[in-house]
Amino acid sequence: xxxxxxxxxxxxxxxxxxxxxxxxxxxxxxxxxxxxxxxxxxxxxxxxxxxxxxxxxxxxxxxxxxxxxxxxxxxxxxxxxxxxxxxxxxxxxxxxxxxxxxxxxxxxxxxxxxxxxxxxxxxxxxxxxxxxxxxxxxxxxxxxxxxxxxxxxxxxxxxxxxxxxxxxxxxxxxxxxxxxxxxxxxxxxxxxxxxxxxxxxxxxxxxxxxxxxxxxxxxxxxxxxxxxxxxxxxxxxxxxxxxxxxxxxxxxx
Amino acid sequence: xxxxxxxxxxxxxxxxxxxxxxxxxxxxxxxxxxxxxxxxxxxxxxxxxxxxxxxxxxxxxxxxxxxxxxxxxxxxxxxxxxxxxxxxxxxxxxxxxxxxxxxxxxxxxxxxxxxxxxxxxxxxxxxxxxxxxxxxxxxxxxxxxxxxxxxxxxxxxxxxxxxxxxxxxxxxxxxxxxxxxxxxxxxxxxxxxxxxxxxxxxxxxxxxxxxxxxxxxxxxxxxxxxxxxxxxxxxxxxxxxxxxxxxxxxxxxxxxxxxxxxxxxxxx
Amino acid sequence: xxxxxxxxxxxxxxxxxxxxxxxxxxxxxxxxxxxxxxxxxxxxxxxxxxxxxxxxxxxxxxxxxxxxxxxxxxxxxxxxxxxxxxxxxxxxxxxxxxxxxxxxxxxxxxxxxxxxxxxxxxxxxxxxxxxxxxxxxxxxxxxxxxxxxxxxxxxxxxxxxxxxxxxxxxxxxxxxxxxxxxxxxxxxxxxxxxxxxxxxxxxxxxxxxxxxxxxxxxxxxxxxxxxxxxxxxxxxxxxxxxxxxxxxxx
Ligand SMILES: Nc1ncnc2c1ncn2[C@@H]1O[C@H](COP(=O)(O)OP(=O)(O)O)[C@@H](O)[C@H]1O
Ligand SMILES: [Mg+2]
Numbered sequence: 001x002x003x004x005x006x007x008x009x010x011x012x013x014x015x016x017x018x019x020x021x022x023x024x025x026x027x028x029x030x031x032x033x034x035x036x037x038x039x040x041x042x043x044x045x046x047x048x049x050x051x052x053x054x055x056x057x058x059x060x061x062x063x064x065x066x067x068x069x070x071x072x073x074x075x076x077x078x079x080x081x082x083x084x085x086x087x088x089x090x091x092x093x094x095x096x097x098x099x100x101x102x103x104x105x106x107x108x109x110x111x112x113x114x115x116x117x118x119x120x121x122x123x124x125x126x127x128x129x130x131x132x133x134x135x136x137x138x139x140x141x142x143x144x145x146x147x148x149x150x151x152x153x154x155x156x157x158x159x160x161x162x163x164x165x166x167x168x169x170x171x172x173x174x175x176x177x178x179x180x181x182x183x184x185x186x187x188x189x190x191x192x193x194x195x196x197x198x199x200x201x202x203x204x205x206x207x208x209x210x211x212x213x214x215x216x217x218x219x220x221x222x223x224x225x226x227x228x229x230x231x232x233x234x235x236x237x238x239x240x241x242x243x244x245x246x247x248x249x250x251x252x253x
Numbered sequence: 254x255x256x257x258x259x260x261x262x263x264x265x266x267x268x269x270x271x272x273x274x275x276x277x278x279x280x281x282x283x284x285x286x287x288x289x290x291x292x293x294x295x296x297x298x299x300x301x302x303x304x305x306x307x308x309x310x311x312x313x314x315x316x317x318x319x320x321x322x323x324x325x326x327x328x329x330x331x332x333x334x335x336x337x338x339x340x341x342x343x344x345x346x347x348x349x350x351x352x353x354x355x356x357x358x359x360x361x362x363x364x365x366x367x368x369x370x371x372x373x374x375x376x377x378x379x380x381x382x383x384x385x386x387x388x389x390x391x392x393x394x395x396x397x398x399x400x401x402x403x404x405x406x407x408x409x410x411x412x413x414x415x416x417x418x419x420x421x422x423x424x425x426x427x428x429x430x431x432x433x434x435x436x437x438x439x440x441x442x443x444x445x446x447x448x449x450x451x452x453x454x455x456x457x458x459x460x461x462x463x464x465x466x467x468x469x470x471x472x473x474x475x476x477x478x479x480x481x482x483x484x485x486x487x488x489x490x491x492x493x494x495x496x497x498x499x500x501x502x503x504x505x506x507x508x509x510x511x512x513x514x515x516x517x518x519x520x521x
Numbered sequence: 522x523x524x525x526x527x528x529x530x531x532x533x534x535x536x537x538x539x540x541x542x543x544x545x546x547x548x549x550x551x552x553x554x555x556x557x558x559x560x561x562x563x564x565x566x567x568x569x570x571x572x573x574x575x576x577x578x579x580x581x582x583x584x585x586x587x588x589x590x591x592x593x594x595x596x597x598x599x600x601x602x603x604x605x606x607x608x609x610x611x612x613x614x615x616x617x618x619x620x621x622x623x624x625x626x627x628x629x630x631x632x633x634x635x636x637x638x639x640x641x642x643x644x645x646x647x648x649x650x651x652x653x654x655x656x657x658x659x660x661x662x663x664x665x666x667x668x669x670x671x672x673x674x675x676x677x678x679x680x681x682x683x684x685x686x687x688x689x690x691x692x693x694x695x696x697x698x699x700x701x702x703x704x705x706x707x708x709x710x711x712x713x714x715x716x717x718x719x720x721x722x723x724x725x726x727x728x729x730x731x732x733x734x735x736x737x738x739x740x741x742x743x744x745x746x747x748x749x750x751x752x753x754x755x756x757x758x759x760x761x762x763x764x765x766x767x768x769x770x771x
Pocket of ligand 1: 284310313314316
């Protein structure tokens with residue numbers, strides 16, 4: 001069957017959402033609305049504009065944090081990858097950060113920077129930066145030595161080699177680091193809204209939970225997951241388009 | 254062909270009539286504990302192809318990189334055209350074993366990349382690249398990308414890149430070892446006519462005895478640990494007989510046998 | 522990096538950073554960074570206290586239960602997906618979605634469904650860990666050498682035997698890789714869960730310390746947590762490298 005993949009995707013969506021609907025109708029819990037109830041709540045939230053104002057709020061720390069992490073992270077990663085000194089100095093910090101549960105820093109950030117935008121931006125940054133830095137520095141370090149030697153043997157200057165050989169060679173992995181960073185940034189942004197102060201989508205979630213308006217709560221959660229997944233898929237599509245020639249598999253987290 | 258010496262000679266004697274393009278003098282190189290090269294001296298006559306032949310790990314790549322200026326020797330020196338080598342230079346161009354193509358660049362940009370790094374204007378370098386793409390038989394593939402080419406075609410790109418900077422000396426590190434047997438034979442024939450037509454000096458690393466004897470004017474046999482030149486062989490009798498006859502020439506077969514006899518004790 | 526010909530060990534720069542921290546703390550740049558030496562004193566003082574031991578054991582319990590369920594469910598599901606095309610096509614989109622989705626958003630749902638306690642934290646931990654385990658197990662099975670399976674069939678292996686004697690072992694390097702990443706995610710998940718459901722484990726401790734501005738206590742707990750997380754991740758990387766030899770030779 002030609003449309004088998006599409007058909008199975010639809011089938012699997014129908015099964016999952018159907019199961020959700022049935023579980024909601026039984027109901028398995030007083031706090032478990034049906035799929036249709038949640039979707040109609042989502043429509044209501046969308047039509048009265050609540051969701052747009054909420055996202056304007058939520059996306060602020062996310063976007064600011066991601067821009068800072070990307071610029072700083074890629075810059076730092078390039079530097080670490082190119083210089084053995086900076087590698088020795090900075091790599092351990094990011095290696096520890098990568099495995100550490102950095103969310104534990106949130107109470108401290110709140111003490112130091114209050115409950116405003118700054119703290120939230122910080123949360124996004126500490127979640128997103130390590131993977132960006134480590135992917136970038138790893139990619140730079142692992143540039144095949146033969147193409148670096150090729151650049152040198154054809155008389156490229158150090159700057160030429162960085163700009164024309166190392167950075168293009170590293171860019172697929174840098175880009176997938178950015179994508180992983182975005183994914184971690186989403187986790188951070190929502191965590192900040194749930195933990196620090198309820199604003200934006202976090203506010204819809206917290207507020208509707210407190211008044212037991214479960215369909216709206218599920219709708220908000222559904223929307224943020226949908227948004228994150230769609231955005232990350234878009235990034236992945238762009239990645240394939242940009243780097244289809246020199247795609248190299250790379251497992252990282 | 255310029256290189257018809259009269260007889261096969263062995264030993265490090267060099268005919269006075271031949272100009273030396275590259276000479277390596279007393280080169281030593283250690284990697285930490287590993288003694289890669291020890292006090293190695295070798296001359297490379299201009300306009301000829303010299304092979305460095307030896308078991309893997311005997312320091313062929315190391316010597317080639319020292320000549321190319323990519324590595325510096327611990328002691329000794331290399332002269333190219335009378336000038337001491339201190340780093341990579343315009344007089345030498347590399348062909349790499351793994352092609353070293355930029356995967357994100359089209360064939361024409363890859364071929365022109367050496368010129369690009371030398372600051373040649375785009376239109377000029379592309380017309381030069383175009384010529385060499387034609388010469389190596391890749392016309393029509395200018396806008397393809399390396400992943401769309403076969404191994405043999407990729408190495409043609411690497412070769413065109415090295416030719417397009419018009420260096421006097423071409424350094425080739427096992428250029429045909431990553432391509433299939435049929436393609437390799439075609440390459441070897443093409444290489445013979447290249448040596449004949451371009452007045453360049455070729456330094457050619459290989460671990461294949463047959464390949465070395467087939468393409469070389471001079472074969473330097475390197476033995477490992479620490480690496481030294483054990484023998485220099487100059488096949489000469491079958492050069493003019495045409496590429497298709499070389500492999501059944503008695504001298505060709507004799508030299509292959511002789512080299513194998515002296516190398517076999519070094520194979521584990 | 523090399524200094525005077527000596528290769529400095531990998532993580533040795535952390536000592537330098539520790540010194541910097543000590544200096545910043547002593548100079549008194551900010552109240553939030555007390556000298557590292559004081560942090561360590563506090564650390565040794567609180568490490569045996571009942572409050573700390575309770576937090577640590579609760580966290581360890583939630584973490585190990587979460588990882589246990591993620592592994593016990595994740596590996597078989599992944600292997601089945603690798604074997605059955607239909608199952609794979611039905612489940613893969615969801616696995617990919619949850620792999621990259623901001624799972625923190627699901628914690629409030631878990632809280633209303635399973636209460637403000639241990640159960641929700643365990644599920645959060647599992648949710649963080651399970652998807653990558655599934656995905657890697659699947660990838661491990663899918664790369665299995667076809668002739669290995671034919672060999673098993675030709676010797677008349679039952680499908681249960683093929684499962685336990687061929688698929689699991691042939692996919693082991695990938696599975697372990699997935700478990701390692703999953704466990705690192707689980708560490709993050711268990712802490713995120715505790716922060717949001719802050720009456721259990723370190724979540725409660727953090728509340729207590731930050732409400733009373735006990736900076737050295739706070740940092741002491743953080744250092745313990747980070748050190749544990751790092752140790753776990755390095756240990757798993759070591760285990761993985763032990764099986765890497767046969768990953769290369771399949
Ligand atoms: N970067 C390096 N570091 C340490 N040892 C090296 C390095 N490069 C080569 N060697 C060692 O030097 C010897 C010669 O290597 P090489 O020149 O690559 O040999 P060949 O090209 O003849 O196979 C080998 O024993 C090899 O292991
Ligand atoms: Mg070599």
